[in-house]
Amino acid sequence: MDIYSQAVQPILVPSPDNAVSPPIFQTAVYAFRDINEVDEVLSGQRPGYSYTRGGNPNTEALGQFVANLEGAEAGLVTSSGTAALLAGIMTLLPHPGCILVAREIYGGTVGLVRDILGPMGYRLQWVDTHNPETVRDALGQGAGLLIMESISNPLGRVCDLEHLITIAHEHHVPVMIDNTFATPFHATPLQWAADLVVHSLTKFIGGHSDLILGVVVGAQDTIQRASHIVDAAGFTPDPFASWLCLRGARTLALRMRQASTNALELAQALEQAQGVRRVYYSGLPSHPDHEVATRLLQRGFGSIVSISVDGGYEGVQTMIRHLDRVRLVPSLGDVATTISHPVVASHRELTSEEKEIVGIDESIVRISVGIESSSDIIDDFVQALSHSL
Ligand SMILES: *Cc1c(COP(=O)(O)O)cnc(C)c1O
Numbered sequence: 142m143d144i145y146s147q148a149v150q151p152i153l154v155p156s157p158d159n160a161v162s163p164p165i166f167q168t169a170v171y172a173f174r175d176i177n178e179v180d181e182v183l184s185g186q187r188p189g190y191s192y193t194r195g196g197n198p199n200t201e202a203l204g205q206f207v208a209n210l211e212g213a214e215a216g217l218v219t220s221s222g223t224a225a226l227l228a229g230i231m232t233l234l235p236h237p238g239c240i241l242v243a244r245e246i247y248g249g250t251v252g253l254v255r256d257i258l259g260p261m262g263y264r265l266q267w268v269d270t271h272n273p274e275t276v277r278d279a280l281g282q283g284a285g286l287l288i289m290e291s292i293s294n295p296l297g298r299v300c301d302l303e304h305l306i307t308i309a310h311e312h313h314v315p316v317m318i319d320n321t322f323a324t325p326f327h328a329t330p331l332q333w334a335a336d337l338v339v340h341s342l343t344k345f346i347g348g349h350s351d352l353i354l355g356v357v358v359g360a361q362d363t364i365q366r367a368s369h370i371v372d373a374a375g376f377t378p379d380p381f382a383s384w385l386c387l388r389g390a391r392t393l394a395l396r397m398r399q400a401s402t403n404a405l406e407l408a409q410a411l412e413q414a415q416g417v418r419r420v421y422y423s424g425l426p427s428h429p430d431h432e433v434a435t436r437l438l439q440r441g442f443g444s445i446v447s448i449s450v451d452g453g454y455e456g457v458q459t460m461i462r463h464l465d466r467v468r469l470v471p472s473l474g475d476v477a478t479t480i481s482h483p484v485v486a487s488h489r490e491l492t493s494e495e496k497e498i499v500g501i502d503e504s505i506v507r508i509s510v511g512i513e514s515s516s517d518i519i520d521d522f523v524q525a526l527s528h529s530l
Pocket residue numbers: 221222223224247249290294319321322340341342343344353354355
């Protein structure tokens with residue numbers, strides 16, 4: 142056999158059942174014995190995989206893992222959180238319609254609905270989810286879907302999801318919850334009868350800023366429909382990213398416990414610190430949603446703390462330049478504490494009017510609190526803020 146033939150010989154990797162860490166099925170496709178077998182697998186008569194766009198063991202293991210944490214029947218991993226949002230929308234509202242969106246939702250969700258789905262005939266309508274009567278009115282005017290977050294970005298707003306989902310269902314409108322900020326450690330919205338829960342796994346569940354993935358979880362038949370969309374549209378994740386995410390996710394509870402404890406301590410310290418105009422954290426009695434958050438969230442209030450810095454844009458610049466340990470990173474959910482500037486990063490797609498509706502301006506900094514010692518995090522912010530005076 143010459144090199145041309147030799148080079149294409151299959152390399153068989155043994156995958157014994159007792160491997161403690163699962164093997165990575167980094168393959169695009171599978172080989173079959175005969176065409177009957179292809180037919181049986183593709184028709185679902187025989188279990189198995191054929192082409193990774195339609196399914197992969199690492200990806201399915203991760204989907205099942207998140208589904209278990211969320212108390213869901215099934216989970217489906219996607220190439221990004223954004224792909225999960227789009228697959229979720231197309232599953233629950235396959236024909237163009239009106240999408241009600243909570244006022245303080247993630248900027249990327251707004252961009253997706255407005256810029257990508259808008260020209261296809263979908264319509265975005267803001268609703269004030271802190272005012273259930275206005276939501277009821279909007280639901281009664283032919284809405285097709287309601288999208289909310291369990292903890293909003295960046296101001297940590299928490300609305301009464303349980304009540305709002307009940308109202309939506311009275312109007313036969315399905316509800317999709319983005320649970321990225323809370324993670325199943327703090328909230329499991331399916332228990333309030335949400336129709337779908339989505340995550341950006343890129344953030345806390347992955348937890349190490351080394352991958353981009355998303356997931357949708359829900360009832361078996363809903364996820365089945367989502368799975369057709371993900372396969373047909375090519376929103377499929379890479380097996381290695383799924384493997385890596387599952388590796389990180391195994392420490393989720395420990396990370397979230399430490400990070401949310403740190404976040405509360407940091408929020409309390411920053412309320413007293415010089416150079417801070419206002420602290421947004423639902424674990425503080427000063428937060429407008431403290432009561433709702435105490436009732437709905439479990440094991441703490443999450444690990445995102447936002448602050449409004451004295452001196453606006455300049456004050457923010459000065460503080461950021463003086464931080465020693467905390468890095469400016471336009472994402473969140475890492476094991477290390479990071480900060481981001483929503484107006485410039487996550488919410489840049491919003492018009493100035495929309496920013497006003499969401500309630501953010503250039504003085505706001507979002508802190509993703511990590512698992513360091515809280516005193517180190519607090520000290521760094523206090524010293525950095527002292528320069529902005
Ligand atoms: C980051 C994020 C997304 C988008 O996820 P990607 O993995 O970046 O596509 C969606 N929702 C929220 C709340 C996020 O923070």
